[in-house]
Amino acid sequence: MEIKTDIPGGQECAERIFKYTGHNFEPDIAKKLWPKILQHKWYLSEKLNRNVGIKVASIDLIENVEPMEKNSHNEERIRLLKDLGSQMIDRSVWDTISDTQPPKQIVNKRIILPLTETDLALKHGVISPKTIIFFGPPGTGKTHFVRAIAGILRWWYIEISPSTLLADGEDRMGANLKRLMEKVRNVDQTVVFIDEFEEIAASRDHASRIDKSITNEFLKQVPLLKKQGGRMLLICATNYIQQLDAALLRPGRFDCVIPVGGLDDQGRRTIFEYYLSSTNRGEIDVERIISMIPLFTPADIEYLFQKVRQYSFEKEYTKKEDCRVTTETFVEIIPKVRPTLTNEIIEEFERDCNRYTRY
Ligand SMILES: Nc1ncnc2c1ncn2[C@@H]1O[C@H](COP(=O)(O)OP(=O)(O)OP(=O)(O)O)[C@@H](O)[C@H]1O
Ligand SMILES: [Mg+2]
Structure with a gap:
């Protein structure tokens, strides 16, 4: 406003x-x-x-x-x-993620509970994490998760994207990062989200001078942020965890490295029903459709709904009579949507999970 x-x-x-x-x-x-x-x-x-x-x-x-x-x-x-462009996210975003999704369970036990059950956490010496990495294939809901966390905590959500840091040219990127982090350190009850994290924390091994200096600046900023006493979470997301600098991935800088992968049946059902609730629907055999989309990510499900809604909209425009989305509509449209996940991507993700996951 x-x-x-x-x-x-x-x-x-x-x-x-x-x-x-x-x-x-x-x-x-x-x-x-x-x-x-x-x-x-x-x-x-x-x-x-x-x-x-x-x-x-x-x-x-x-x-x-x-x-x-x-x-x-x-x-x-x-x-x-x-x-800083802070936003308050609606609590209801948290409910659009199925409780069966492994990242939700990890986030709940490891991040939300220690922050909300502070006396119990103190009694057991549990320290709530401050710095977190989400990794996983595109469209699996990493950004959505971060927004959901801010929403459920009722904390401010602040998003930093590499493109905003680039606004004054590559040379100023490190300085912009430093300035932004200084500001961020002065506000509490915030979830600070850095998307496309590999862009600002890439491995320094074969990097250009500028890329190295940005990674160096980031490495300096993390401990400063962790020292800040307030209630604050720094969450970074990447599709390419292997590209991050090794120094960042060692324990000490990031407290948790959490994979966000494919959905289970319940996860797909929850998202499917979320989008279905705002669709002009007729008879729908949800279970049949869920079994037809095993490799669909949240982004694919969202896209599927965009297609079926457009289909019924155009049909009604032409026929001039109420046109509802039914099981048959999905059966016709699903083959036209190519899922993001392939067996190859899943295998690579599983290798990354074994190598990097830590919480
Ligand atoms: N649980 C969910 N319920 C409803 N919509 C969801 C859910 N999870 C994700 N989405 C939607 O799916 C789309 C993709 O999710 P999101 O952008 O969070 O994925 P991502 O992993 O951050 O992708 P990328 O790697 O491309 O940044 C978004 O439009 C988001 O709103
Ligand atoms: Mg994202």
Whole structure:
């Protein structure tokens, strides 16, 4: 949500604040307060995952977040969060992943529980991980997992992509990474996600000077991040775990290296039903369809639904009568969707699992 920059005059601000909260402020104080209310409206809306009205934001800021002297830290934090493009992810994303999926079980036991059951974790000396790598073939749901973790923890989700680091040219990539990480270290309750991780942490063995310096910068940043006391997770994802620098993969820098591979039947069923719930459906034999798509990734299932929906949409447009997606529609479309996973990719992934998995 964009914050308006055209701040009205002090008198007008005072009148608005009085109208919303019943509190009287001097015009010069009200003029300073108004932009803070707008900032707070954005913050509350993101945090609660709904559009909070200006009245609610005004009352909450003045009655709960005040006094303003103590608020400077909060204000700074909001500015930083906006700067980093932070988002609040809906809790429901977590439920779109089947409990039978091995990464979900690992994430739940190893990451979520130690952060939510803090007393028990302390009693048993369990330290919650701070740095995690997800690896696996394309479209298997790595990004989706990271968003789901942020959602279930109710933490901020901040995504860093190599392309944003590249914005000022390759030479500035290391410096941009450093600057960004410094900002990230100042906010807590955040899940920081670096996608296409191999782009910024590639093996230095045969790398160019620039690539080496980026990997070096990243190697310096990880311990600094881990030292930061706050509640924070750094999660990196890659399709090419073999390309990462060996120093990163040794225990110490990353606490967990978690594979995200193909789906089991229940995993496919959960995603299938998720997409089915927003499709103009007729009679569907879910079990029959699930048995027809053993190598489909979440991305393939999403694409399959895009095709069947387009099919029924066009059919209804032509025939001018209600057209529902049925088992037959899927039977016709499935052969036209090539699954991402092949036996070769699965074998390679299994070799990577044996070599790199650690949690
Ligand atoms: N459990 C799920 N329920 C519904 N949709 C899902 C689920 N998991 C993944 N998806 C969808 O499938 C698509 C692929 O998932 P995602 O982008 O997370 O894969 P990825 O492993 O990060 O892929 P890449 O390696 O290409 O980055 C996304 O559009 C995502 O929304
Ligand atoms: Mg991804």
